Amino acid sequence: MKMTKNSRSTIKKGFNSIKLRDFMRYECRQRLRIGGEERFTVNAPDPLYRIDGAWFVCMDNHILPKKNECNVLSFGINIDPSFDMEMNKNFDCHVHSFDPLIEADFFKSIRNVNPKLSNGYVLNINKKWKFYSIGISDKSYGSMSDIAKGSFLSLGDILRLTGLDGKIIDIFKIDIEGDEKKVFHTLDVDYACKYFKQFMFETHKNFKFKELAKFEKCFRMFHRDGRLFMKDFIDTPTGTLTEFQNPGGFLLEIKDFRNEINLAEYLFPSVFKLTHLN
Template sequence: MPKFGPRLGPMLGPKDVAFWDSIIELEEKIIALINLFTVTGARRCHVTELEDVEDFYRYIYNTPLTCDRAVLVGGQRKTHPPHLEGAKWVCMNNKINFVFGNCLVYSFGIDRDFTFDDEMDNKFLCEVHSFDPTIGLKNHQRSPRLTFHNLGLSNVSDPHARKLKVERYVNILKQLGHLNSTIDYLKVDIEGYEINFLSDVFSTNPNLLKNVKQIGMEVHPRRGEMTPNQVALWRHFQQLECFGFRLWTSEANPIKRTTFMVNGRRRSCCYELAFESQAHRPKLR
């Protein structure tokens, strides 16, 4: 037991201060060491902090996987510059085992563009659940296979809010009876709130992702260098990798006014990313 220095009235003496400073410093080191690892389900994931913004962009532009049957689904034609806005890449090769007529799609973020959802319904005969609390539509059955929910995805539960109703991913799965169902495609296009969604899932229910085959997600790193969004997304990219997801395609928003310079390179406000779960690949015999 350390000997404490003499007290100066109600104040700590110099030796007391030095002792408690050393305890606090040791505690901070232990916390920092623990934070290098996050438990993802039964996995222990090594997660490093973002130290160089170029590492963030190298990850986005370096896609280790390829898909020999990549299909661009949905989107609205734009002319300045020519591109499809709102389209999502879906891998439909034999490895991913995407079965027409027996597929389940969750689509978060519509903004009145149902082209992706309608195509997954009409062309591929999937059961589709579309979510968006910002476009003034009530819950309705858009088609026999496509259901619209006036509900947003977040890290909090507020399904009875007067304006924007939001719910956590785990509760949405429970309410729709899909807690143990395979999600063939999870689309997340929610204008920055993808961070709230990922933070909630990885901190509370990471095993929910074990049933997801593919994730198509627009990420918003924000303008600048080492922004809070870049730091948070860097952490979540590593957690996705730890949980078996690999990035197979990425595209920057092509509209020039949404771009900016970082370290002499032109970067974008938003990137369309597509991840494939390696857990759902059939094992080779």
């Protein structure tokens, strides 16, 4: 494993020093972009451009998801299950997809074939892929016996529900529009260090770097996408340009930020991909 100079440097202890540095990094030799709508993917100028709905996975030997053996937990599908679909199809992973509020058309089409599937909170896509109409939070709301569509469970209860408690999670992906912070606040870092191999998430204005630094106990960042953007362009010759495809400009409401430090903390995180050190 090759670490950058930033990773090897001596960091002063204390709250103030955390604000003065970047997340420690791992130099992934082989990154693979997985998922994303094809019409956006084909317009990306290079394979390392971030496409909305796509995520980068490190494929270095010690960390790559092994076909037919890998487990994926994916929270926040919205309307695009392409990442989960590819992990299931191309890597033969056991995939557990979660979204309590939105059900993608792909999942709806499966329910429509069989009316008996219309009300269940869990949908079997195939032998190794399940979609759950439930969400993750800092705690469970209600009992396990009362789970229904729209329920929210703690990570611990979700691990028990999926049968993954105490098992290796090759990819833990979470994109839940700001509520990641609540989940991370109660996340047992020692558990994540023992069982999570790759950990990827979006952050929002409510995040501060000091709240993420705890993951450096065993994780290093191998990829990060900025979210500076001009605007979305509809029906352009190259298709819709998302903020990830057009990082040259930015559109921010400066009045939302108290000072320069608050602004810098927002610009820092965006989309993280962490890999386990061992």
